[in-house]
Amino acid sequence: MENKHDSVLLKEAIEQLDLRSNDVVVDATLGGAGHFSAILEALDGEGTLIGIDADRDAVARANAAVARTHTDATVHVVENNFRNLSTILEEKKVPKITKALFDLGWSSFHLESGRGFSFKAHEPLYMTYGEPEQGKTAADLINSAPEELLAEILFTYGEERFGRNIARAIVQARKLAPILTTDDLVRVVESGTPSWYHHRKLHPATKTFQALRIAVNDEFGALRDGLSAALQALKEGGRIAVITFHSSEDRIVKNMLRDAAYEGRGHVVTRKPIVPSAAELARNPRARSAKLRVFERLTTVGKVDIPIHNIRADAPVRERTLTHSSPTYDYVA
Numbered sequence: 001m002e003n004k005h006d007s008v009l010l011k012e013a014i015e016q017l018d019l020r021s022n023d024v025v026v027d028a029t030l031g032g033a034g035h036f037s038a039i040l041e042a043l044d045g046e047g048t049l050i051g052i053d054a055d056r057d058a059v060a061r062a063n064a065a066v067a068r069t070h071t072d073a074t075v076h077v078v079e080n081n082f083r084n085l086s087t088i089l090e091e092k093k094v095p096k097i098t099k100a101l102f103d104l105g106w107s108s109f110h111l112e113s114g115r116g117f118s119f120k121a122h123e124p125l126y127m128t129y130g131e132p133e134q135g136k137t138a139a140d141l142i143n144s145a146p147e148e149l150l151a152e153i154l155f156t157y158g159e160e161r162f163g164r165n166i167a168r169a170i171v172q173a174r175k176l177a178p179i180l181t182t183d184d185l186v187r188v189v190e191s192g193t194p195s196w197y198h199h200r201k202l203h204p205a206t207k208t209f210q211a212l213r214i215a216v217n218d219e220f221g222a223l224r225d226g227l228s229a230a231l232q233a234l235k236e237g238g239r240i241a242v243i244t245f246h247s248s249e250d251r252i253v254k255n256m257l258r259d260a261a262y263e264g265r266g267h268v269v270t271r272k273p274i275v276p277s278a279a280e281l282a283r284n285p286r287a288r289s290a291k292l293r294v295f296e297r298l299t300t301v302g303k304v305d306i307p308i309h310n311i312r313a314d315a316p317v318r319e320r321t322l323t324h325s326s327p328t329y330d331y332v333a
Contacts, residue, residue, distance in 0.1 A: 003053065007031070007317055013035060014038050024097045024099070025047070027049065027052065028101065029101075040071055041071075048073060048074040050146030053082075081226075085225075085233070092097040097230070103244075105245045115284070116137075117209070124139070124182075125180055127209075139179065141153075150170055157214040158214075159207060168192065169192030210246075227253065231260050234297045235297065243290055252292055265286075266295055266298045299325075
């Protein structure tokens, strides 16, 4: 039986999108299809919904939701990465969209997918959202990447304080045997961290698994590509809502939306991000780090006149990024 998935900030996201029955909506991350189903119910025969996910199981859940709803809306469910949004819209002959939602969280469905997302299960070390490709799994990465790159990935994507120690332990371990399963990786992480680090509330491998997942799927690169495409396709008066769960991805979203506002393309609706209510946190503690940001496209596009004395304080700040992108790794035993 599949785990029950609670869509985070569901009510808030739907309210902020301000849906109309004839909207053209992109749900860039189908996941458990919770947001997708709520959007679908708001559309009539003049509306269009494009749902996207790289995970075949998520696509199946969305198709099942469509079958249950018996909607008159035009629906396209696409198995793809939302970084390819421009191509997807072109293929579906959708020149402009009025609303878009990006829910960047990952769900309990991923934990039970058998792809190595969970450090509590014995699974092959894939960590891919779609079907594993040769040379692009977490096992490929940790068995071939230089120690310095591994340390940088662990620090930048996982904010792992013992990133250098863990990277060194990985390189030493793979000399003896390839690291191919989640159990293998957990043992290596434990060998590269002090004993007190193993007895905290947070599992010692949590940040390592997070960092590798982000790197393997190039999540930050995909976010920049997908959000940029949505901003480009957004019709005047349209809205984009983004739910983040990680400080680095939230910084990317915050800066991109702020940049778009400075370019005169619209304004950020949420001066401060919307966060889950106390009631939602009691029901779903995993929602604690969620933040919702919303952008609205102006009806008249033009450069914003920014007073000189405001530029230094308010100018966009670029997020830290790694020097590599779209990872492809050659396996080295």
